[in-house]
Amino acid sequence: MPTDIPGPSPSYNYTPGSIISVPDVTDINNASYGVNSFDNRRDLKVGEPVDNEQSLRLLGTSNLEAPPPFSAYNSETKVRGDTQVISHDPHLSEDGAMFCPFSEALYRFLLEQARFPPSFNLSCRGTHDETRTRQVMRQTGDTQSYQTETYSKTVVDFSFVIDLTPMLLAEPFGPPIYVVGDRTAAHRGKTYKEVDAAPSTTPEGRDLEMDRAALGKEFRREATADEKDASRARKDHLTNVGLPPWVHLPSDAPGTQAGVNSDEARWRYQYATHGANQTFHDSDLQIPSQNLRQWADEYCASKKMLKEFTFEKIVHGWNFLELRQQISKTLKANWAHPSNTPTVTFNIESEVVSVRPDNWLSRMLSNRFYKVLLWLFLIYPLITWPYKRYGGGGGGEWRVAGAAYAMAKWVHLEDSILGESVEMYSQRTPMLPSFQLRRTTPKGISRLEGVREGEWFNEWKETIAVFAREKRNNPDPIITPVGPPRSTQGGYRQ
DSSP: OOOOOOOOOOOOOOOTTOEEEEEOOSOGGGOSTTSOTTTSEEEEETTOBOOHHHHHHHHTSOSSOOOOOOOOOOOOOEEETTTEEEEOOGGGTSOTTTSSGGGHHHHHHHHHHHTSOOEEEEEEEEEEEEEEEEEEEEEETTEEEEEEEEEEEEEEEEEEEEEOGGGSOOOTTOOOEEEOOTTSOEEEEESSEEESSOOSBOTTOOBHHHHHHHHTOOOOEEOOHHHHHHHHHHHHHHHHHTOOTTSBOTTOOTTOSOEESOHHHHHHHTTOBOOTTOOOBOSSOBOOSSOHHHHHHHHHHOOOTEEEEEEEEEEESSOHHHHHHHHHHHHHHTSSOTTSOOEEEEEEESOEEEEOOSSHHHHHHHSHHHHHHHHHTTHIIIIIHHHHHHOTTSEEEEEEEEEEEESEEEEEOTTOBTTOOHHHHHHHOTTSOTTOOEEEETTEEEEEEEOOHHHHHHHHHHHHHHHHHTTOBOSSOBOSOSSSOOOOSSSSOO
8 A cells, every 4th residue: 555645734823813914905096017016005804804806906917017019929939859949039039129119029928938838747667687698600710600698688668658737737817927036046148157146245254235235236146156056956856846936945045035927926826835745935925126027128138149048837736756756666566677766757848938049150059950060060169169158249048937837736715704714614605515625824715726646646556557567668648547537535645
């Protein structure tokens, strides 16, 4: 039997009767692009109902400037391999003063690309090495002889892929757009990683943060080795346990938490993260110091010949590390070679959108055939790469934003009352399904949307075992489990 792993959700403690600050929804006319909807607040007693329709109307607006009139435009794109969408459309990389006011073309293109979720699948593969013998003829002068020699061959026992794309939750308002934190080491227009934060002190001991505040200037510098390692470790950890980049971890330094691009998304994803057995909080989602449109402005204003804007797509909501371990145990228990370790990987396809300039050199480097030729003739390592790395008008990458897609999340119930318990809400709404998982948050009551990883595993466990036991090799992704439907209750659950 699989191990039962308890999965308590993060708890939120607050006292009934306390004061919670919520957006003021009394004047909807103030909800404009020039007004930050979180600036006007009023005190709300716990237990007072919230007019969520008005709240969402207010919070759905952005504190960004109103976009200019814009007509639909189909950008030129191409797909390379399974992971990358590339565009050399000239309207996406030119200076906004001529072609796209406020970089509206690039901004709208990225929002449009975010509407298309990535393909997501699970790949399982098991191999073992066999020692075999064969007869080899030897020629010595006029004499022929046969000798027996041994050799090693890798045999594939099973190999199959399960399509997890249908498990991604639909986002009626679009997926949340995140922007990296100021102290996260990331490509911000150079060929090396930078941070938008001053070091604590200079070698002489002067406080550079105070200097920055006094001068009112931005401070962008190359990230240190420690900052790069910390940012890489944080990203790897979030990917493994299925947490979005905007959550706050106990080990996070100030400024490493990603910001959420819009007020509406910050409201929807506050207290929404599903992450059992994890320590984090998502109560204070950050406003990015530089939003997506401003990053698009910065990219379009650059005159670099080999610049690139990279927009990433990530998946969260499942503890992939825990799930991978459970799948590996099941494979080994039904495999003829249990001492071997199977390969279990979660793969994201079409996870990167790359925008590049429309010039001959940039297009040539996007073509693998021409790039291989440049390598063969040593043009790329001796000329092109140094120009891209060190030339003032050469290369530069912006990898500062992306979209996040949930496998499971908590959704705020708009008819809930602030301060009531799950039991009180269930008694007040008896017509709603009783099997829904619900919990209490400082906003009210939330229900779980989507399938938890443990429930999915319990449904697919027998299919995984059968494919390993029968040594299946399926090149096409599997969409439905084999056999009769299984209960998702009990067993390994998250």
